[in-house]
Amino acid sequence: MPKRIAIVEDEAELASLLDYNLSHHGYETQVLAGSEGTLKTLENLKPDLILLDVMLPGPDGFELCRAIRQSAVLSRTPVLFLTARSDEVDRVLGLEIGGDDYMTKPFSTRELVARVRAHLRREDMGNEPAVFDLGRFHLDRGARRVFLDSRELTLTSTEFNLLEFFLTHPGRAYSREQLLESVWGEQRYVTPRTVDVHVRRLREQIEEQADAPRFLTTVRGFGYRFEGTP
Ligand code: CA
Numbered sequence: 001m002p003k004r005i006a007i008v009e010d011e012a013e014l015a016s017l018l019d020y021n022l023s024h025h026g027y028e029t030q031v032l033a034g035s036e037g038t039l040k041t042l043e044n045l046k047p048d049l050i051l052l053d054v055m056l057p058g059p060d061g062f063e064l065c066r067a068i069r070q071s072a073v074l075s076r077t078p079v080l081f082l083t084a085r086s087d088e089v090d091r092v093l094g095l096e097i098g099g100d101d102y103m104t105k106p107f108s109t110r111e112l113v114a115r116v117r118a119h120l121r122r123e124d125m126g127n128e129p130a131v132f133d134l135g136r137f138h139l140d141r142g143a144r145r146v147f148l149d150s151r152e153l154t155l156t157s158t159e160f161n162l163l164e165f166f167l168t169h170p171g172r173a174y175s176r177e178q179l180l181e182s183v184w185g186e187q188r189y190v191t192p193r194t195v196d197v198h199v200r201r202l203r204e205q206i207e208e209q210a211d212a213p214r215f216l217t218t219v220r221g222f223g224y225r226f227e228g229t230p
């Protein structure tokens with residue numbers, strides 16, 4: 001299920017730039033120009049994250065954010081403010097407003113997409129169960145341990161993150177770039193080759209024959225796929 005992002009922004013050009021970039025990164029987007037009915041629309045939409053401009057024609061972003069925090073449906077939805085002036089930042093971060101983050105215009109869309117991803121990830125972590133079983137695997141997030149049958153795997157932190165990703169996304173093919181983005185995030189100095197190295201190490205731990213993998217298979221010319229129950 002793609003994550004849904006509401007873009008509440010009355011500057012049409014900026015709104016469509018955000019719309020374009022977020023859609024391109026696989027998000028489902030909805031642009032709202034900000035009017036009296038915006039809160040109602042947001043409640044119907046139930047987005048996973050709200051980008052909220054401060055200066056809007058109807059109620060301003062601060063007023064809207066307060067209403068969002070009081071709404072039964074939206075109160076826990078992350079709100080990322082788009083502010084035009086740095087002196088608005090203090091108010092955004094004020095507790096009574098309840099914004100989660102802010103970007104000061106002009107900002108790079110790349111940075112914005114990175115922040116959006118980080119917030120949505122944090123949300124997911126909070127909602128995911130601490131322990132999780134998939135076929136012969138048992139994942140304990142809190143303890144950061146993975147067991148295959150009852151044997152505990154010896155994993156580095158990155159290997160754990162990568163295996164956790166595969167265990168929670170079985171049966172789908174991922175390119176090296178997608179894996180880098182999802183598992184390594186915004187870290188620099190990692191290349192697609194890094195993924196191959198970690199996949200090889202994981203295979204040594206989880207496969208009976210590392211050169212004939214059954215769980216972590218290669219998708220030729222694309223990347224990798226994890227078979228939860230081969
Ligand atoms: Ca505006």
